[in-house]
Amino acid sequence: MKLVLHDYWRSSASYRVRIALALKGIAYESRPVSLLDDAQHGADNLAINPQGFVPTLEVDGTPLVQSLAIIDWLDTTFPDPLLIPREPVARAQALARALVVACDIHPLDNLRVLKRLQSQFGADKQARDDWYRHWIAEGFVALERMAGAGPFLDGAAPGIADVCLVPQIYNARRLELPLAAYPALVRADAAATALPAFAAAHPDRARPA
Amino acid sequence: MKLVLHDYWRSSASYRVRIALALKGIAYESRPVSLLDDAQHGADNLAINPQGFVPTLEVDGTPLVQSLAIIDWLDTTFPDPLLIPREPVARAQALARALVVACDIHPLDNLRVLKRLQSQFGADKQARDDWYRHWIAEGFVALERMAGAGPFLDGAAPGIADVCLVPQIYNARRLELPLAAYPALVRADAAATALPAFAAAHPDRARPA
Incomplete structure (x- = not known):
């Protein structure tokens, strides 16, 4: 294949x-x-x-x-x-955490949306950054409450929610969003990014020379 | 249960x-x-x-x-x-069609987003409606190209993409978005809404008296 x-x-x-x-x-x-x-x-x-x-x-x-x-x-x-559990309720809970990021944070902060804010409303960089941070914070407040016992968002091993969380935390840090209010998310991100697989996928490693 | x-x-x-x-x-x-x-x-x-x-x-x-x-x-x-096929490629394609709606159209036009456009950028109803229609049209152009042989988006029987499409077409009609450019989507919507299950779930039937 x-x-x-x-x-x-x-x-x-x-x-x-x-x-x-x-x-x-x-x-x-x-x-x-x-x-x-x-x-x-x-x-x-x-x-x-x-x-x-x-x-x-x-x-x-x-x-x-x-x-x-x-x-x-x-x-x-x-x-x-396995990144998505097979047991139906655990599966729905892992997918729900992933979807909070994939539906309700990331698409609102996409490049095409920021461009549209600029073209339709004349939003300057400050206004676009405020918008970006607003939606991350809205989603992270909910996701923090949806986290389990850890260390990963999906439990003892990284799952699909962790796969979605780490890139979103990377964006949050680029935008200088304070993360102190989200200890479970910061812990999951730290546990994940310590793993070689997450390190190998990092944008800095994928960036063309 | x-x-x-x-x-x-x-x-x-x-x-x-x-x-x-x-x-x-x-x-x-x-x-x-x-x-x-x-x-x-x-x-x-x-x-x-x-x-x-x-x-x-x-x-x-x-x-x-x-x-x-x-x-x-x-x-x-x-x-x-079954609404999501079990065969891996058919499954990924059905999920992808559903996610175009669920990630890249609907969250951008949600009530909380329209309210934020008003509070942060002073967007009036006309501007909010333009924004709303813009993201539906962007998604529908892609979804039209992702449709299969029909009559439903997911093929011979309604699937998860049809479940997502019908409410989005309902919103598009409320916003008076022209639909002539999306014949496969209009056909799938017509096939679906002719079924008793889709009719039973319609907002008008769920509206409190």
């Missing part, structure tokens, strides 16, 4: 998929799509990703899109280690 | 869960949470839904949140009819 990941080093959704691939020890070819050059909207990327987004995982030429759908495919195809 | 759905008649995410319950023919008790009265932020709702959102499905007293996680739980617990 040949896997090709079309990604961008700083994209949160790409970072999630890199973490999942690394946790499972899966080899893949990486093809960067430069968001700075607007390559995501080029014909090559639109042919495999109708939204003009990253990441896309090509599986023997079949493109899979949407990071959580890609991670679900990885989890059913390479179940060791 | 006792199921209690805390929902709001016009909430898209609640509408999704009502459709899934109806398709599977599952009996449940309904407890409305009035978004007009801000009841979602009351202590009762926050105790079961840390985001202060709807819907929440209580399963013998255990609250499940996030509509896609709830639908996943319903699908593993009541697999007839």
Whole structure:
């Protein structure tokens, strides 16, 4: 099976998929799509990703899109280690934590949304940063309450919620959002980023030279 | 097993869960949470839904949140009819279509976001409606290209993408977004809404008298 990941080093959704691939020890070819050059909207990327987004995982030429759908495919195809529990209630709880990040934080702070705030409302950098931090904080307050006993968000081992959390914490730190109010999230992030798989997927390691 | 759905008649995410319950023919008790009265932020709702959102499905007293996680739980617990395919690639493709709506359209047009546009940028109703339509159109362009042979988005029978599409088309019509550019989506919506389960879950049927 040949896997090709079309990604961008700083994209949160790409970072999630890199973490999942690394946790499972899966080899893949990486093809960067430069968001700075607007390559995501080029014909090559639109042919495999109708939204003009990253990441896309090509599986023997079949493109899979949407990071959580890609991670679900990885989890059913390479179940060791499992990132989404099989027991129905534990499964729903892990997915819910992941979806708080993937639906209710990240899409609101995406590059296309920040650009739209600028074009439609004339939002300057300060206003865009305030917007960005607002939605992270809203989501983190809830996620902190949804965390279990730890050390990871998903329990004793990292799961799909941790895969989504770490890139979001990376963004929160870039935006200088204070994190003291979220001790369970900071603990989960520290436990995860201490693992070689999370380190291997870090944007600094994926950044083209 | 006792199921209690805390929902709001016009909430898209609640509408999704009502459709899934109806398709599977599952009996449940309904407890409305009035978004007009801000009841979602009351202590009762926050105790079961840390985001202060709807819907929440209580399963013998255990609250499940996030509509896609709830639908996943319903699908593993009541697999007839299955809404998420089991074959890994078909599964990833169905989830991807659902996530286009659930991550990249709906959260951008949520009530809390429209309120924030008003408070942070002074956006009037016209500006908020333009914003709302913009993100639906962006997502629908991609989703139209992701549709299969039909009649439903997910193929010969309605699946999780159809469950997400129908409430989003309902919103698009409320906002008077032209739909002529999305024939596959309009066809899937028509096929779905002709089914008794989709009709039973419609906001007008869930609206308190």
